[in-house]
Ligand SMILES: Nc1ncnc2c1ncn2[C@@H]1O[C@H](COP(=O)(O)OP(=O)(O)OP(=O)(O)O)[C@@H](O)[C@H]1O
């Protein structure tokens with residue numbers, strides 16, 4: 001009888017120990033998940049800051065080589081200010097996330113976001129033989145975290161530009177309101193994507209770009225589209241792609257409109 005009681009007590013003790021271990025493992029998983037999220041966010045900031053810094057270095061180098069060209073120097077300074085402002089917005093936005101604050105969506109005029117992205121890109125598309133066509137109604141607004149949607153647009157535009165080099169082509173950015181959502185399209189007439197690669201392009205670290213080559217400006221690590229997907233998912237939207245090798249590529253995004261009115 002005594003041994004049965006002892007056995008039961010020992011089983012209870014072991015059960016309590018396992019439950020304790022379970023609890024501690026669960027809290028470790030939560031901590032590891034938080035660290036993984038911070039790692040992902042850090043990568044995302046680094047990727048985006050890189051996109052902003054690369055053209056600034058080119059501008060600054062050009063201005064240094066032409067010390068008598070005052071308008072060029074002024075333009076370079078203007079780009080430095082704009083891109084630093086954007087870098088600071090990105091930092092603010094990430095610090096807010098780090099502090100556990102949820103970022104609020106705002107009503108934003110899409111055309112202004114797109115124009116700002118082109119300013120930050122600091123690249124003369126016409127010099128690369130690329131015609132940019134923007135077909136966005138001036139009063140079209142989206143409900144979004146603006147800095148994040150600009151991140152998406154910047155990555156799609158940079159990919160489209162790369163795909164059209166060196167021959168040039170047409171980059172079209174369109175948007176329209178459909179029932180319950182705004183649909184945005186970024187289309188290019190570039191190299192297109194091989195069918196076998198289409199399902200891989202949103203995976204982190206998938207890239208077909210050689211490391212560090214002239215046309216890419218920076219080290220491509222295959223993170224751009226993975227971040228775009230993450231951002232659009234967090235906005236409860238969708239992102240999809242259609243592409244034909246040697247013809248071009250279209251990225252389509254839908255963002256739910258919710259109930260919003262734009263106020264200036
Ligand atoms: N518009 C496009 N035309 C052709 N291929 C594209 C286009 N957009 C993306 N791709 C393909 O998808 C891959 C993944 O794109 P993604 O933006 O995630 O990474 P990346 O551009 O290679 O590197 P990173 O964005 O980190 O600089 C690209 O390497 C390219 O093969």
Ligand SMILES: [Mg+2]
Nearest residue numbers: 155159224225
């Ligand atoms: Mg990219």
